[in-house]
Amino acid sequence: MTDSSKQDRLRKALDVSGSAWLLEYWGDDAESRLAQAVVDLDDFACEYERRFSERPDPFELLESDPIRGKAFFQIDTFVISLEMKIMIWRIMLGCEILRVEFRYDMEDATDLLITLRTPYGAEEQYRGKRSRDFRVLRHFGATEDNERLILQGYYALK
């Protein structure tokens, strides 16, 4: 697939997922932002495949299950680190959010460490790399069990 067709596919995915407003928001930078997003998504797929021996396909997910796939094509995905993209995909696959450690200090670096648990019981850790990685927290579903907060799932914002 050529770079041009990859950009077209992403443009269509943004449209289908209700994020087409991004293109207008990006304005004159839209083409370069699209091109960078394509590169980032390729990097994500390659790194994910290297780690887990299977290639993720967010476009296929969007096609087969638009409501679920939409969560991946929101603006936050395009500004967070590769590590967080992998974390998102693992949650969307079915991992549980076991632990979130978020340390913020106005005068120091922010630290975000998320531990997931696979359906098979293995734990995986993902550390934020960019200041904007905290945005993933906005998409976690939240519920309660006996007054205890349970974070689960990764969903599109309204």
Added chain:
Amino acid sequence: MIGGVDVVLWVRDDIPATDVIFRCVRHHWPKLVFQDAEEDSMPYSAQSSQWLPRPAGPEFFIYRDEEAARSWDAQGATPDNANTMLYVILGKRRQAKTGLKSLTLVCGDLTGDMRRIVDEIAASFRDSVEGLRYPAEAA
């Protein structure tokens, strides 16, 4: 069909309801077994894939485990398998002003694990309804 209690929730239709439900139920029933309402044969094995189950239709059953699924299949509702199955109906009714869609959970009674499961599902959908939204999308 199973008597008991109907709980009607109002949910956003841009949130994957089945994803939310299975995550909540799995929290309490890690060996859950699910069955589409239209399915004839019973799926006796717990989910083996990392993917959460993806029901084909708007109605499906979730059993606590394989034993519960077998019991329901063979005998229907009995005192022994009480509260080991949740019947989910993704409804078509819609609230006029909010646009939220109905979702009905049918269970034996709201006690024990079932109470916690239903409460957890309700809290999860409540959070998504009350969640924030981007200004650009709010207009």
